[in-house]
Amino acid sequence: MRKVVIAAPGGHERLTLVDTEAPRPAPGEVRIAVTAIGVNYADCVVRMGLYASAQEFVGWPITPGFEVAGVVDALGEGVTDLAVGAEVIAVTRFGGYATALCVPADQVFAVPPGLSLAEAAAVPAVYLTAWYALHALAHARAGESVLVHSAAGGVGGALCQFARRAGCRVIGVVGGAHKVTAAQAAGAEVVIDKSRAALWPAVRSAARDGVDVACDANGPETLRQSYRHLAAGGRLIVYGFHTMLPRTGGKPNKLKLALAYLRTPWFSPLALTNENRGVLGFNLSYMFHRAPLLRAGMAAIADGLAAGELRPPPVTTYPMDQVAQAHRDLESGRTVGKLVLLT
Structure with missing residues (x-):
């Protein structure tokens, strides 16, 4: 698998793409083969070393990223409500800039009907x-x-x-x-x-x-x-x-x-x-441990999308190896909607 690693705070040159072994899901976790990754301004703040929870929960080196969309490819012990091969979106406290990711099952949700994986990755955060x-x-x-x-x-x-x-x-x-x-x-x-x-x-x-x-x-x-x-x-x-x-x-x-x-x-x-x-x-x-809160929010989002009262944001996509350009563009203030990395 590949993932983006930031060894120390700094500019766009700190975003390094590395090869590593795919993680194995722990009990209660799901591994996702990631297709699309939402890019958020918070990711830029993480890279600059100014995101407090990043230092509190992870430290350096760090892989940024709060949201992904892809396909379930492995289940940890005790996970029974998800199936291998299902298209899903997930929220994660960092680690999302990767081609494979393990997250707790209660942070994984079905892709809303009618959304592409790129659109789905733009939604959760x-x-x-x-x-x-x-x-x-x-x-x-x-x-x-x-x-x-x-x-x-x-x-x-x-x-x-x-x-x-x-x-x-x-x-x-x-x-x-x-x-x-x-x-x-x-x-x-x-x-x-x-x-x-x-x-x-x-x-x-x-x-x-x-x-x-x-x-x-x-x-x-x-x-x-x-x-x-x-x-x-x-x-x-x-x-x-x-x-x-x-x-x-x-x-x-x-x-x-x-x-x-x-x-x-x-x-x-x-x-x-x-x-x-x-x-x-x-x-x-700081709220990812509150699973009922995440479920309530995602349910409201899914209901709104299904009713046509909400729609996914306009999406601009970048290959994963252009992550630095995505950060530059987002920081410029000129973008509209959401930026998404494709693996």
């Missing part, structure tokens, strides 16, 4: 993130307004779809004119292209009394204003800090990181109480 943000944390309800930053990206597009499905009014933010159509297709009723219009006046125009939910993975560039533009009872959901990290070169600038850290807002419990607002943050990589 971003849709679970969106589902958890909007439903498990924000409890978005019909008629509420939802502000989605990076609305043409993987998670952003999924957030727009879930919010539209819940009967919310979606205000999507994109960074260029070429992303407007994708945000609209995902369900954004209002799309703000911040390369052409001042962002926050446009948000105020779209939601004069404030937004009920703001979903923000930008970090210090927008967090403070996202909070200030919440309506009474509004909830700010934080799931990333993308603007703190480089768009070119692949290596973080320590001075920029320090300045961004100083610009990151702190939220006073007294202010939260007096202003009747909430701030919630999460990282799904």
